[in-house]
Amino acid sequence: MKKFGSKRELIGLVIVLVLAAAGFAFFAWYTMRPADTIGTIATISFGIVLSALIGIVLLLDAAARTRWRRFWIDLLFAGLMLALIDYYFLDVTAPWQMLVTGAGLAVVLVALLAIRKIDE
Incomplete structure (x- = not known):
C-alpha cells in the first residue's frame, strides 16, 4: 500500500x-x-460516515496499482456514498429516476478520474 509522503500530509488529510x-x-x-x-x-x-468513506477511498485510491482497480474502487465507494445520501435525504422511497441519474453521474465521474496516470 502506498504511503503518504510524510506524517505532515497525513495530519493535513485528517484535518x-x-x-x-x-x-x-x-x-x-x-x-x-x-x-x-x-x-x-x-x-x-x-457527516462522519460520509467523511470516513471519502478518507477510505482516498487511501485505497492511492494504493491502487492499475487504472482498472482504481475505477472499481472508486465506483464501489461512489455507490456507497450515493446510497447513503439518497437514504438520508430521500428515504427509501426515492424515485428510480433520481437513483439512475445519480448512478450515471457517478460512473462518468469515476471513469474520468480513473483515466489519470498512476503515480509510480
Whole structure:
C-alpha cells in the first residue's frame, strides 16, 4: 500500500476530513432541521460516515496499482456514498429516476478520474 509522503500530509488529510465531516453534518442539519436528539445525532453521524468513506477511498485510491482497480474502487465507494445520501435525504422511497441519474453521474465521474496516470 502506498504511503503518504510524510506524517505532515497525513495530519493535513485528517484535518481536512474532520472539517469535511463538520461541513457535511452542518449541511445535513441545515437542510433537514431535526427537532429531536435522535435526528441531530443522525445528522452528525451522516457527516462522519460520509467523511470516513471519502478518507477510505482516498487511501485505497492511492494504493491502487492499475487504472482498472482504481475505477472499481472508486465506483464501489461512489455507490456507497450515493446510497447513503439518497437514504438520508430521500428515504427509501426515492424515485428510480433520481437513483439512475445519480448512478450515471457517478460512473462518468469515476471513469474520468480513473483515466489519470498512476503515480509510480
